[in-house]
Amino acid sequence: MYIMAWILHCLSTQQFAEKLINDTHAMPINLNDYSSGNAHDELLTNTNRARPGAGKILNYLRSLTDAELRERREAAELAMQVMGITFTVYSEEGGGIDRVWPFDIIPRILTAREWYRIDEGLKQRVQALNMFIADIYDEQKIIRDKIFPKEVLAQSVNFREQCIGIKPAYDIWAHICGSDLVRGADGTMYVLEDNLRVPSGVSYMLENRLVMKRVFPELFEDNDILPVDGYSTRLFDMLAALSPRPAEFPSIVVLTPGIYNSAYFEHSYLAQQMGVELVAGSDLVVEDDIVYMKTISGRARVDVIYRRVDDLFMDPEVFDKESMLGVPGIMRAWRKGNVAIANAPGAGVADDKVVYAYVPEMIRYYLDQQPILPNVPTYLCMDKTQRDYVLDNLENMVVKPANESGGYGMMVGPAASLKVRREFLALIKKNPRNYIAQPTLNLSTVPTLCDGVIEPRHVDLRPFILSSDASHVTRGGLTRVALNKGSLVVNSSQGGGSKDTWIIETRSN
Amino acid sequence: MLLASVAERVYWFARYVERVENTARMILVNNNLLMDMPKNSTLGWAPLVSITGIADIFYEHYQEANERNVLKFLVMDPNNPSCMLCTLTNARENLRTSRAIFPRDVWEALNDLYSYTKENKSAVLTRRGRYAFLSHIIDSCHLITGKLSASMSHDQIYEFVRMGRNIERTDMTSRVIDVRADNLLPKHDEDLKPFDDIQWKSVLDSLAAHQMYRRYVHVRVQGVAVLSYLLQDWYFPRAIQHCLTQVEYCLRNLPLNEAPQYALVRAQRMVRNADVRKIVAGNLNSYINDLQLALIDLNAELTSSYFEGREVSATIYNIADKQRVTA
Numbered sequence: 001m002y003i004m005a006w007i008l009h010c011l012s013t014q015q016f017a018e019k020l021i022n023d024t025h026a027m028p029i030n031l032n033d034y035s036s037g038n039a040h041d042e043l044l045t046n047t048n049r050a051r052p053g054a055g056k057i058l059n060y061l062r063s064l065t066d067a068e069l070r071e072r073r074e075a076a077e078l079a080m081q082v083m084g085i086t087f088t089v090y091s092e093e094g095g096g097i098d099r100v101w102p103f104d105i106i107p108r109i110l111t112a113r114e115w116y117r118i119d120e121g122l123k124q125r126v127q128a129l130n131m132f133i134a135d136i137y138d139e140q141k142i143i144r145d146k147i148f149p150k151e152v153l154a155q156s157v158n159f160r161e162q163c164i165g166i167k168p169a170y171d172i173w174a175h176i177c178g179s180d181l182v183r184g185a186d187g188t189m190y191v192l193e194d195n196l197r198v199p200s201g202v203s204y205m206l207e208n209r210l211v212m213k214r215v216f217p218e219l220f221e222d223n224d225i226l227p228v229d230g231y232s233t234r235l236f237d238m239l240a241a242l243s244p245r246p247a248e249f250p251s252i253v254v255l256t257p258g259i260y261n262s263a264y265f266e267h268s269y270l271a272q273q274m275g276v277e278l279v280a281g282s283d284l285v286v287e288d289d290i291v292y293m294k295t296i297s298g299r300a301r302v303d304v305i306y307r308r309v310d311d312l313f314m315d316p317e318v319f320d321k322e323s324m325l326g327v328p329g330i331m332r333a334w335r336k337g338n339v340a341i342a343n344a345p346g347a348g349v350a351d352d353k354v355v356y357a358y359v360p361e362m363i364r365y366y367l368d369q370q371p372i373l374p375n376v377p378t379y380l381c382m383d384k385t386q387r388d389y390v391l392d393n394l395e396n397m398v399v400k401p402a403n404e405s406g407g408y409g410m411m412v413g414p415a416a417s418l419k420v421r422r423e424f425l426a427l428i429k430k431n432p433r434n435y436i437a438q439p440t441l442n443l444s445t446v447p448t449l450c451d452g453v454i455e456p457r458h459v460d461l462r463p464f465i466l467s468s469d470a471s472h473v474t475r476g477g478l479t480r481v482a483l484n485k486g487s488l489v490v491n492s493s494q495g496g497g498s499k500d501t502w503i504i505e506t507r508s509n
Numbered sequence: 510m511l512l513a514s515v516a517e518r519v520y521w522f523a524r525y526v527e528r529v530e531n532t533a534r535m536i537l538v539n540n541n542l543l544m545d546m547p548k549n550s551t552l553g554w555a556p557l558v559s560i561t562g563i564a565d566i567f568y569e570h571y572q573e574a575n576e577r578n579v580l581k582f583l584v585m586d587p588n589n590p591s592c593m594l595c596t597l598t599n600a601r602e603n604l605r606t607s608r609a610i611f612p613r614d615v616w617e618a619l620n621d622l623y624s625y626t627k628e629n630k631s632a633v634l635t636r637r638g639r640y641a642f643l644s645h646i647i648d649s650c651h652l653i654t655g656k657l658s659a660s661m662s663h664d665q666i667y668e669f670v671r672m673g674r675n676i677e678r679t680d681m682t683s684r685v686i687d688v689r690a691d692n693l694l695p696k697h698d699e700d701l702k703p704f705d706d707i708q709w710k711s712v713l714d715s716l717a718a719h720q721m722y723r724r725y726v727h728v729r730v731q732g733v734a735v736l737s738y739l740l741q742d743w744y745f746p747r748a749i750q751h752c753l754t755q756v757e758y759c760l761r762n763l764p765l766n767e768a769p770q771y772a773l774v775r776a777q778r779m780v781r782n783a784d785v786r787k788i789v790a791g792n793l794n795s796y797i798n799d800l801q802l803a804l805i806d807l808n809a810e811l812t813s814s815y816f817e818g819r820e821v822s823a824t825i826y827n828i829a830d831k832q833r834v835t836a
Contacts, residue, residue, distance in 0.1 A: 258606075259605060259606050268608070268609055271609070272609050277510065277512055278609070279512065279514075280514065282514065283512055283513070283514050293512060294512065294513040294514070294817070295510055295511055295512055295513055296511045296512075296513055296516045296665070296763065296764060296765070296814075296815045297510075297511075297764040297765060298764075298765060300510060
């Protein structure tokens, strides 16, 4: 049976190849007119030749008729619906509603050779960030040595003085980090930001791959695409290593703010994939500084909490008194070392766009190494000279508030009206510490299916870095794509979609 | 390992689905009964409001318990927290937050039922559309119950599904007895005497019990026999005795079952030892009242044993927990 199927398969791939050779002039999908302008395209060179690793997928796309392409796209949409992949939009009437997140079937491709360098760069970066957080909540050597200004810390909204003196296992605070990478017009891959609080998106990375396998099984046989599905196991192992009680199967929970959170799907997905409980704050109690979950058999001790609730809502005893999402006493339990919390409360201190500007210095300071991955050049509005430059060049700048996520409260200069630019001018002058500015990067593009036509759309990439006793970087990450023509905003809440990301072993490696 | 909150949601999900089915059937039966009654009969739609136990809310919003008002109230009025549409919304919220536990097609079936009810609700107000609308709802509830039974592991979680369904049934059966049977017992409405038969039959019908009654009780349909059948039959799925036995089986498979079992046994004794003839001759209302208190007590014991993390001292509940609405 299997042999027959295999032979049939070989025949069909052979015919498929012949079809490719014979039908080249009958290509229904025309990539010859494809142009990404000044942006670097991830799949095609500026003379529209395939970049390393992208040859097979491009040939394949060329071999499809319009109808076939549409069919693949519909199959992907159906698969997403059937798999129940959704995100929640806050503003919908009735509190929130599940939506299918737009998915584009053309993958983003990186060669393994480039990826291994990025992998190394991310590990270096997250190691330095963790050393920074540990230092900030301990001796603050980096401030004493005048590498990092005290004022920045003093004004950081994510600095938690309640965390001073706490020593989490392995000195790791940011166990799960999602760093956003972007590629500029010159082909350089930059780190745009590091998300150290509750980064989300990994479930889409995993599900996107499953969808692609269903829709394009043949491509996975022709290409050496590195697998991504080890993530949940790695995540489980990373969390298990944090357990304060040595046990074969430590009790791990995922703490969610609940179904109205935009990432609820992911919380429930990860809990299911790891085979651990998904809990809300009201499922947990603390007694004698030990965290328990309420079960039908009474209390069961909890060792590790993968929390997807923001710091400030975690413990009404310590932070927001009104919080109904948190667990009173959980900070006491954590401080005593009776429970591990990932990411550690307070880790967000390094998830601040002003602090971001100092990461290259941190790498030099703590690791005595040169940064492998560069930052996007960043102007700090708190510094007078830099601020003046920003204010004079607002129309070419992307201005971001220091502590927002999800693309809220930012201004993209070239796209902003005069009115918006004036508003930001006033905002920056009023609270310079709260703003940074970066030159508008012409983000790289990937061919994307838009209304039946393949057009370039801008993308970023969010890999996830796990750290505890060892560190691990996902193979690729979540590629987010700005589906609106010319748009640079990739967030799911603002017209973004996603793509599968392929790390391909090419023969030249 | 089963989280208390998950068990609670599963339990209420099952109760809500059962409640929707019961309400639909109750309306349908009343509808059929009224067609057979003399035009000037005092019987009408008001008893349905009494059965739901929230007549006070009804009369806050409506002057008269006429057909249109009662049906609106029971099916779609958001002022009525247990209107069919509200109950379905609650069922859906409970399922949404525990989707990982249930087979996927249960979610789909409930979603279908919810949108069907929402889109077609005005059909219930027309005599012509009413039958099709309500039977579709009853069938859909059976579909959900069937899917649960056929494709979900019959593990501890499933015990909460079964308990929810059976406790909701005892609740409904006792309400039907309370309101309908009481009206029917001699002392009222001399003019309706000739219609006693069909009214007793409709009591059975509203619990889908008529056919089984005829098979098992070899007496014509009459008061005492109907009451003892609905209270004490071991085999009929909506007879209170049967439902309580089901709960007994469920509790055997659950931990920390001492307190709920105690409450259960009290209710079971009340049912088993009831001398229906005497009760009918005396005060049915007060008997049913006591029985309902015993059932409320059982529900409270289940709640405190399984849904609240009983082993934990009261001082450390957080706010959210206290505010959680369960009913």
